[in-house]
Amino acid sequence: MFSILLALIALAAIIPFGPCSLAAAEDDERAAAFNNHCRNCHSFKAGDNRLGPSLHGVFGSPAGRVEGYRGYSGSLAGLIWDEANLDKFIASPAAVATNTTMIYPAVAEAAERAKIIEFLKTISRPEATSLGSPPSR
Numbered sequence: 001m002f003s004i005l006l007a008l009i010a011l012a013a014i015i016p017f018g019p020c021s022l023a024a025a026e027d028d029e030r031a032a033a034f035n036n037h038c039r040n041c042h043s044f045k046a047g048d049n050r051l052g053p054s055l056h057g058v059f060g061s062p063a064g065r066v067e068g069y070r071g072y073s074g075s076l077a078g079l080i081w082d083e084a085n086l087d088k089f090i091a092s093p094a095a096v097a098t099n100t101t102m103i104y105p106a107v108a109e110a111a112e113r114a115k116i117i118e119f120l121k122t123i124s125r126p127e128a129t130s131l132g133s134p135p136s137r
């Protein structure tokens with residue numbers, strides 16, 4: 001009897017954490033999609049340029065403007081990184097910017113691209129200025 005009571009107390013302690021994990025799992029999936037397809041060349045920390053420019057704050061911003069990044073091809077000029085342009089660019093960089101230096105195995109699945117774009121939105125929020133990991137909601 002006592003052990004059943006203990007089990008119930010333990011269960012009551014665990015349950016409150018249950019519902020949170022759904023949103024967290026979604027965030028994890030988005031971060032994982034970014035890590036799988038983009039992280040080799042892109043960091044999302046401000047100022048951390050690698051083979052590709054830092055993608056911190058990229059959502060909604062004009063293309064080709066990351067300070068300190070020297071690898072631009074010059075063929076991104078005039079683009080704004082909204083949802084439609086990002087989706088096209090990730091699906092096929094050369095279709096959007098003819099001479100782009102972003103040469104990588106493109107992301108063919110629309111659902112996977114959508115996750116990546118959601119992640120890019122998260123790291124573009126104003127509160128995400130100096131971060132080591134994406135902000136939680």
Ligand code: HEC
Pocket residue numbers: 034037038039040041042051052053055058062063064065066071072073074075076081090097099100101102103104107116
């Ligand atoms: C093999 C390395 C590599 C991979 C992998 C890669 N990129 Fe890039 N990315 C680059 C390079 C290089 C550039 C500069 C392109 C240019 O100037 O034409 C770039 C540019 C960009 C830009 C334009 C940034 C700006 O400042 O205008 C975006 C947005 C972008 N990448 C998103 C992504 C996303 C999202 C992924 C994953 C789906 C990804 N990249 C994967 C190398 C890469």
